[in-house]
Amino acid sequence: MKNEQKPSVEIFADGACSGNPGPGGFGAILRSGHRIRELSGCDPMTTNNRMELMGIITALEALKKPCRVRVTTDSTYVVKGMTEWIQGWIKKNWKNSQRKDVLNRDLWERMLKASGPHEIEWVWIKGHNGHMENERCDELARQCIVDYRAGGND
Numbered sequence: 001m002k003n004e005q006k007p008s009v010e011i012f013a014d015g016a017c018s019g020n021p022g023p024g025g026f027g028a029i030l031r032s033g034h035r036i037r038e039l040s041g042c043d044p045m046t047t048n049n050r051m052e053l054m055g056i057i058t059a060l061e062a063l064k065k066p067c068r069v070r071v072t073t074d075s076t077y078v079v080k081g082m083t084e085w086i087q088g089w090i091k092k093n094w095k096n097s098q099r100k101d102v103l104n105r106d107l108w109e110r111m112l113k114a115s116g117p118h119e120i121e122w123v124w125i126k127g128h129n130g131h132m133e134n135e136r137c138d139e140l141a142r143q144c145i146v147d148y149r150a151g152g153n154d
Helices: 048-062 076-091 105-115 132-149
Strands: 008-017 022-032 035-046 068-073 119-124
Touching (some): 008 048, 008 132, 022 048, 022 132, 035 048, 035 132, 048 068, 048 076, 048 105, 048 132, 076 105, 076 119
Parallel strands (some): 008 068, 068 119
Antiparallel strands (some): 008 022, 022 035
């Protein structure tokens, strides 16, 4: 009988966009015990919501085995999407309450797949309010945009 407890991981993520749409970046921090890993990326033409999603997706996809995950984000779009809206979207064949196609469906489907193996708690925090990890993720996201504009490749 194997009764192993899943590892606990904290994920913090943020997205940024210069223009909406425009060049965007995301930053994420994964923390498990004393181990910390930072991830970031850029898209030359995107939206803020897509970058918010990508920060979390990238962090979840980096996990190598099923975990207990606490995701902390300043995006009500992501938190409400995953905790309130997504099941209705799926039941309505990816239509929202106005019967229009759900925006960013490709990323919501990718988020669902990345979330699948994990037990996830979704936590919303107020952005730009001195939360250390959220501020760091914002820095990472904005640095990606700066690097992109300077000619760097994420």
